[in-house]
Amino acid sequence: MSASASIGVTGLGVMGRNLARNFARHGYTVAVHNRSAGRTRALVQEFGHEGEFVAAETAAEFVAALERPRRLMLMVQAGEATDAVIEEFAPLLEPGDMIIDGGNAHFADTRRREAALREQGIHFVGVGVSGGEEGALHGPSVMPGGSVESYAVLGPMFEAISAKVDGEPCATHIGADGAGHFVKMVHNGIEYADMQLIAEAYDLLRQVGGYGPAEIADIFREWNQGRLGSYLIEITAEVLGHTDAVTGGPFVDVVVDRAGQKGTGRWTVQTALDLAAPVTAISQATFARAASGQTALRAAYRGLPGGTTPVLSRTEAARFASQVENALYASKVIAYDQGWSMIQDAAKEYGWDIDLAAVARIWRGGCIIRASFLDRIRAAYAQDPALVSLLTEKDFAQEITDAQVPWREIVAMAARRGIPVPAFSAALSYYDTLRAERLPxxxxxxxxxxxxxxxxxxxxxxxxxxxxxxxxxxxxxxx
CATH class of the missing domain: 1.20.5.320 (6-Phosphogluconate Dehydrogenase, domain 3)
Known part of the structure; x- marks a missing residue:
């Protein structure tokens, strides 16, 4: 087999398959390999018209198909499976070759693997890839770590396949060893907080405002045109406006109220404890998911006394919706600020040189937390790379000041009426903790x-x- 492929992808699940297709669509010849050879043949048969693929059935054939320096991308399950694939392929590689881990690996594992392979002269590149299966195919946000030398080779490829915003690629070199996977982990932690805050806003609008799901969908569509504009607000409107085909009722009402998680939120919280980084909104969002799955505990608590939740009049509800918007925006700013602060703490701890403005830039497209105000975050850190907090930037500070009264009223009302708002409350408490002149x-x-x-x-x-x-x-x- 001739060495003709610019890059190879092994592990052809949904994400691996779509990334391989994305590379091929951008003119790269892609070697493809899977433990099950049938999946490799199926990809080439179904999508071969999209570009140049080289199908390899064995590890030796796969490596032989790659041009030097070889670029071998792993899209396999994190943990032991990744170690097993590295052990299989590393002996077949030569100094200067690159192993790229595009899975959701823990950054500490990436640091360990990078150090071990560096001794063999092999570049190990941990890459955070955000955007799900659609992003992988049409343009993800790409967060590579590893050596500067490896990015000189891989950077143009990642930038080519990434999402583009205002003509700028949503890909950049994050930093050494595990920095890419760390930043992707924090991205997912912020995602947990953002989703929980949106869910709490929905719950308040429904329980107190008296709005139905379809009406709340319209409210979110309106919010999406303003400062809350984001992918998550957009899809929330779609979910709330969806009608269940079986019952004819709101889709959200037939979904079991138990949220799953794949572990990156937990990793963020665990790592934050190690760094003494107070990411309280992120942690409460993670614990809220855990609480939703505590079936026995929820059954034991059900029926215990709580507040009353009288529904507001329509006139009152409109004002209330505006208050919720303020609380949601202020809490969202706090959650993002916590994420950036945690990245700063990690950069100091692990010796990473991370461009915080560039992180905001590449999160503007392709990724799950893409939002209109990320461009403002980018500008704030571009103007002052040493910015300690977003709240020291005058426009964000003014918005938080303007949101003070409704934000506090929403949290207080939720407490009086017995409606859980753990992320709203945590964001407000974090704000009050850090602004206090003296703490207990x-x-x-x-x-x-x-x-x-x-x-x-x-x-x-x-x-x-x-x-x-x-x-x-x-x-x-x-x-």
């Missing part, structure tokens, strides 16, 4: 010093101190 953490540290001699700092002089609590009249001592 002073008391926490005093307690820690009492029971564990953990020491404390003082506001009036430098150093760390300890109080002898058994004899509180004794003077404190330097730690």
């Amino acid at each position: 953490a002073a008391l926490l540290q005093g307690q820690r010093d009492f029971f564990g001699a953990h020491t404390y700092g003082r506001v009036d002089k430098p150093g760390m101190f300890h109080t002898h609590w058994a004899d509180a009249d004794r003077p404190e001592t330097d730690a």
Whole structure:
């Protein structure tokens, strides 16, 4: 078999198949391989007219089909399956070749694999790919990590197949080793928060505003024309406006109220704890999904007393919908701000040089959280790469200021009426925590010093101190 393929894709599930087709549609010859040879033959038979494919049935044939430096993209299940495929292909490669992991791998695994393969002279590139199966085929957001040298070769290919916004590709080099998969993980964490916030807005509009699903769909369509414009708002309107073919009722009413998850939200929360990054809106959204699946617990709590939820008049409901829009927007800004802050924390921890403006730029298209205000986030970080928070940028700060009263009224009303809004509440509490002049953490540290001699700092002089609590009249001592 002649070495004629620019890139190879092994693992031809939905995502792998569509990425291979995307490369072929952009003029690249693509070697394709799958553990089941039947799937390889089926792809070429069905989609061979879209471009040049080279079908390979064995690992040796697959590697032999690739031009040097070889570019081999894995689209297999994360975890042990990825390690197994690497172990199969790495011995067949030569220094300078590249293994590209396009799956949803944990960034720590990517760092481990990159370090191990680097010793063999092989570039390992962890790539976050967002946009689902449609994005993979028509243009995803692509977040590659790995070496600068590998991006010099792969960058033009990723930029070619990525989504485009204002003529700019939604692909960029994120940073060394696991940076690409880390940023994709945070993207998914923000996605969890965004979806939960939208769901809470729907619940409030229905339970308090008295709107039906079709009416709420119209409200979301209107919101999508303004500052909340985004892919998730757009598809929410479609879902709420959909009628179930079997019952003839609203589709949302026949769906079991139990949300699944594939793990990236959990990874975001777990990693945030390791980094001491307070991504509270993201974590509460993740816990809300977990709570939705706690069938026994929900049954035990059902029927316990809660608030009353009288429906508003139509005039009141219109004002209420405006308040919900403000609360949703403010909470959404906080959730995105938490994500960017977590990326900054990780960059310091792992020595990554991440262009935060570029992250916003490549998320404007192709990915699930693409939204109109991402261009404003891009501009904010382009103007000040060291921006600590979006809320230090004047326009975002003014919008949060303007949303204060309705945001607080919505959270308070939800509490009085017993409607769960964990993400709204967490976003508001995060805002209030960080803007506070003084926190009760002073008391926490005093307690820690009492029971564990953990020491404390003082506001009036430098150093760390300890109080002898058994004899509180004794003077404190330097730690």
